[in-house]
Amino acid sequence: MTYLAKPRLHHPSLTVNKVGYTRRDYEGKISTLCAGCGHDSISAAIIQACWELDIAPHRVAKLSGIGCSSKTPDYFLGASHGFNTVHGRMPSVLTGANLANRDLLYLGVSGDGDSASIGLGQFAHAMRRGVNMVYIVENNGVYGLTKGQFSATADQGSKSKKGVVNSDSSLDLVAMALQLGATYVARSFSGDKAQLVPLIKGAIGHGGAAFVDVISPCVAFNNHAGSTKSYDYVREHNEAVSRIDFISPRDEITAVYEPGEVIEVQQHDGVSLRLRKLHADYDPTNRYTALNYMNTHQARGEVVTGLLYLDPLVTDMHVALNTSETPLNSMGAGQLCPGSKTLDKLNASLR
Numbered sequence: 001m002t003y004l005a006k007p008r009l010h011h012p013s014l015t016v017n018k019v020g021y022t023r024r025d026y027e028g029k030i031s032t033l034c035a036g037c038g039h040d041s042i043s044a045a046i047i048q049a050c051w052e053l054d055i056a057p058h059r060v061a062k063l064s065g066i067g068c069s070s071k072t073p074d075y076f077l078g079a080s081h082g083f084n085t086v087h088g089r090m091p092s093v094l095t096g097a098n099l100a101n102r103d104l105l106y107l108g109v110s111g112d113g114d115s116a117s118i119g120l121g122q123f124a125h126a127m128r129r130g131v132n133m134v135y136i137v138e139n140n141g142v143y144g145l146t147k148g149q150f151s152a153t154a155d156q157g158s159k160s161k162k163g164v165v166n167s168d169s170s171l172d173l174v175a176m177a178l179q180l181g182a183t184y185v186a187r188s189f190s191g192d193k194a195q196l197v198p199l200i201k202g203a204i205g206h207g208g209a210a211f212v213d214v215i216s217p218c219v220a221f222n223n224h225a226g227s228t229k230s231y232d233y234v235r236e237h238n239e240a241v242s243r244i245d246f247i248s249p250r251d252e253i254t255a256v257y258e259p260g261e262v263i264e265v266q267q268h269d270g271v272s273l274r275l276r277k278l279h280a281d282y283d284p285t286n287r288y289t290a291l292n293y294m295n296t297h298q299a300r301g302e303v304v305t306g307l308l309y310l311d312p313l314v315t316d317m318h319v320a321l322n323t324s325e326t327p328l329n330s331m332g333a334g335q336l337c338p339g340s341k342t343l344d345k346l347n348a349s350l351r
């Protein structure tokens with residue numbers, strides 16, 4: 001992959017966070033994406049979220065597939081672990097890494113082509129297994145890297161840059177994530193940093209399968225009139241259900257709240273999310289009403305954004321499989337290999 005390294009020098013008086021890093025320490029190489037690509041704004045939001053959460057970069061593992069979106073992990077968190085997998089295979093590689101070492105924070109970055117076409121099965125199983133990860137899809141409705149073919153998330157009836165109408169039904173990854181059992185489901189827009197940064201922070205603190213679909217316009221192939229993934233279309237049709245604030249750990253835990261006002265939910269690692277409901281009838285703790293709400297508004301041509309569903313009592317794949325808390329790379333040969341007698345006994349029990 002071609003890339004340009006960023007100059008390391010930065011102003012000595014830049015603010016450092018609690019773990020001693022400036023925001024610049026969370027950057028990566030210089031982006032080679034088209035100027036104005038929504039994906040670069042998502043990288044900036046990830047950088048901001050990790051810096052504000054005081055996450056030491058070496059604690060993060062970022063994995064991706066293939067596509068302009070999947071190139072972006074090169075442009076943020078340059079000091080973190082990274083793995084660029086085969087097209088559509090990020091979820092299974094991430095699941096394997098997570099099983100081997102649960103101590104890292106897993107960030108999976110993918111595209112609508114990567115996750116909704118070739119990787120659809122992989123996406124589905126990561127969600128239903130409850131893999132503890134932040135799964136971000138940078139959704140532009142096209143295969144940007146291969147010059148703008150419709151992807152499976154392109155809306156039926158939307159037009160390509162050359163005026164071709166998409167005749168296929170679209171696939172909605174948010175609806176699928178809700179049905180498949182994801183425990184944190186959000187949709188946002190790359191042009192709305194104020195909404196996106198807290199949604200990513202909430203997903204990082206979640207502790208289970210967190211899915212964030214970010215509509216991210218492709219300025220080269222899908223930003224024209226007739227597209228439903230353009231900057232103009234999303235700005236005009238954005239219907240936000242909530243605004244979230246992210247709150248550092250605190251003692252008091254609140255549970256249920258005034259309808260239409262503020263909901264505060266404590267997450268896995270002790271952080272709280274304060275949800276300012278913009279619609280009194282919206283219930284973010286019921287996946288079926290969330291699905292219904294989203295479908296109803298979608299039928300009106302609205303793009304529903306915000307935190308759509310949250311299960312604060314989440315468990316993850318490790319709990320279900322009762323795996324060891326110690327990462328495999330910290331175990332010695334004695335722990336990793338139980339010996340032939342134990343294996344014989346195990347094999348006998350399975351005959």
Ligand SMILES: Cc1ncc(C[n+]2csc(CCOP(=O)(O)OP(=O)(O)O)c2C)c(N)n1
Nearest residue numbers: 067068069087111112113114142143144145
């Ligand atoms: C196995 C395989 N099939 C097809 C391709 C060609 N290919 C590369 S990227 C891509 C689609 C990328 O679309 P998306 O995931 O939406 O990313 P974007 O570029 O739009 O961000 C395709 C089909 C490939 N690299 N590997």
Ligand code: SF4
Nearest residue numbers: 034037068144218219
């Ligand atoms: S082709 Fe589209 S998705 Fe790829 S970098 Fe350019 S604007 Fe972004």
Ligand SMILES: [Mg+2]
Nearest residue numbers: 111112140142
């Ligand atoms: Mg795409």
